[in-house]
Amino acid sequence: MSSTPTLPPLVMHVLHRLDTGGLENGVVNLINRMPPSAFRHMVVALTEVTEFRRRITRPDVPCIALHKPPGHGWNLYPRFWRLLREHRPAIVHTRNLAALEMQVPCWAARVPARIHGEHGRDIGDLDGSNPHYQRIRRLYSPFVQRYVALSQDLQGYLLQRVGLRGERVVQIYNGVDTTRFRPRSAAEATPEGLPFAPDQGLCLVGTVGRMQAVKNQLLLARAFVRLLREQPSLAQTLRLVVVGDGPERAAVAALLAESGVAHLCWLPGERSDVPALMRSLDVFVLPSLAEGISNTILEAMACGLPVVATRVGGNAELVDDGRSGLVVPSEDEAALAGALGHLAADPALAARMGREARADAERRFSLDAMVAAYQGLYEGMLAR
Numbered sequence: 232m233s234s235t236p237t238l239p240p241l242v243m244h245v246l247h248r249l250d251t252g253g254l255e256n257g258v259v260n261l262i263n264r265m266p267p268s269a270f271r272h273m274v275v276a277l278t279e280v281t282e283f284r285r286r287i288t289r290p291d292v293p294c295i296a297l298h299k300p301p302g303h304g305w306n307l308y309p310r311f312w313r314l315l316r317e318h319r320p321a322i323v324h325t326r327n328l329a330a331l332e333m334q335v336p337c338w339a340a341r342v343p344a345r346i347h348g349e350h351g352r353d354i355g356d357l358d359g360s361n362p363h364y365q366r367i368r369r370l371y372s373p374f375v376q377r378y379v380a381l382s383q384d385l386q387g388y389l390l391q392r393v394g395l396r397g398e399r400v401v402q403i404y405n406g407v408d409t410t411r412f413r414p415r416s417a418a419e420a421t422p423e424g425l426p427f428a429p430d431q432g433l434c435l436v437g438t439v440g441r442m443q444a445v446k447n448q449l450l451l452a453r454a455f456v457r458l459l460r461e462q463p464s465l466a467q468t469l470r471l472v473v474v475g476d477g478p479e480r481a482a483v484a485a486l487l488a489e490s491g492v493a494h495l496c497w498l499p500g501e502r503s504d505v506p507a508l509m510r511s512l513d514v515f516v517l518p519s520l521a522e523g524i525s526n527t528i529l530e531a532m533a534c535g536l537p538v539v540a541t542r543v544g545g546n547a548e549l550v551d552d553g554r555s556g557l558v559v560p561s562e563d564e565a566a567l568a569g570a571l572g573h574l575a576a577d578p579a580l581a582a583r584m585g586r587e588a589r590a591d592a593e594r595r596f597s598l599d600a601m602v603a604a605y606q607g608l609y610e611g612m613l614a615r
Contacts, residue, residue, distance in 0.1 A: 238271060242270050242272050242273075243274075243318065245326065245333050246258065246274065246275070249276040249281060253523075260602075261602060263287065269610075272292050274294045280296040297310065303332065304332050312339060315336060320342060322345075323337045325346070325348070327348070327349065328364065330347075335374050344377075345376045346376065346612065347378050347379070349385045349388070350524070352523070369393055369394065377612060379605075381404065382404070386400055404601065405526055406599070406602065407526070412530045412531075413534065415510035415535075425511060427497065432468060434581075435514070436512065436539075436574075438474070439474040439527050440475050440517075441475050442476060442479040443479055444520070450564060451518045452487055452496075453564050454518075456487070470495055470496070474501075475501060476500045476501040483498065512536055513574075514536060514538075515531035516571070517539070518540075521544055523544055524548070528546065529596050532588035535586060535589040537555065537574060539570045541563075555588040556588060
């Protein structure tokens with residue numbers, strides 16, 4: 232008589248929303264890359280599941296939206312508890328403060344392994360100094376068994392400001408797909424709609440990401456305008472590409488138009504061909520006010536681009552200032568303009584930094600290393 236095969240343990244990933252974003256992209260990469268024989272997966276979004284779910288290539292991954300209204304999620308506890316009892320996950324992995332409160336029903340349902348990931352700063356606490364957010368994390372900490380910090384900066388926050396013990400926190404960097412994100416080949420076609428053809432003597436600087444206040448694309452637009460005002464001759468070669476959509480897009484477009492440089496810029500909105508667009512750039516810029524570990528920086532590095540980033544969160548852990556890119560102070564328009572001008576004036580330096588960035592992406596931030604770290608964490612938690 233044949234026995235029923237034992238299914239791999241189930242990991243339930245709990246997010247605020249399954250939509251385009253660095254956190255969500257990291258979860259999708261983890262699910263797609265982890266061996267199916269090791270773990271099964273499901274995704275629970277407290278609010279909505281969007282078309283981004285199609286990025287998950289495994290056919291056995293359910294994605295459930297709970298349509299949570301604004302405010303605390305305590306009213307979701309009974310429904311979420313029933314979900315836990317129905318699917319019986321071996322591991323629940325919540326991410327960021329918005330999902331942390333779901334650890335309480337996980338504890339009540341006796342989920343064997345309860346993990347919480349800190350991926351980035353809260354919009355109301357860009358430097359981690361807000362005591363209210365620290366108190367909230369302390370309040371829920373008894374229900375969490377292990378924390379994952381995506382950067383050394385976030386690890387230090389959990390240890391020093393929240394006050395967690397060191398053995399409860401592990402630091403794991405995001406990984407990047409260095410095959411999907413790779414340097415541009417000479418024969419590669421120009422992405423559809425891009426008005427500035429690469430390899431035509433132009434210097435394309437750009438960024439990719441949701442256009443919201445924390446990503447601060449408005450600072451990049453101001454720095455671009457400032458640089459052209461200080462060095463008018465750069466109007467012959469310097470171009471700006473801002474890929475993404477969101478509430479800040481109209482303000483960025485208006486500033487560029489009012490400054491008379493809109494014809495030197497391209498704001499196509501959200502695109503599905505981000506790797507090809509990234510490969511078309513000469514310099515990648517991330518002007519954020521706050522970050523955990525930026526997937527877009529890693530993707531740009533894998534594409535062989537020098538990165539200009541603000542010194543927030545884990546950015547300086549990724550970009551080796553002066554070797555693989557340049558790190559500038561946050562909200563410093565003059566410094567950002569100066570960094571862009573420096574690379575635009577020295578294409579050989581920019582190319583050399585790009586080669587170093589690609590080498591770092593392959594050596595330090597591979598997807599295989601990230602998946603191995605999470606798989607080891609999951610297996611270790613269950614073995615304990």
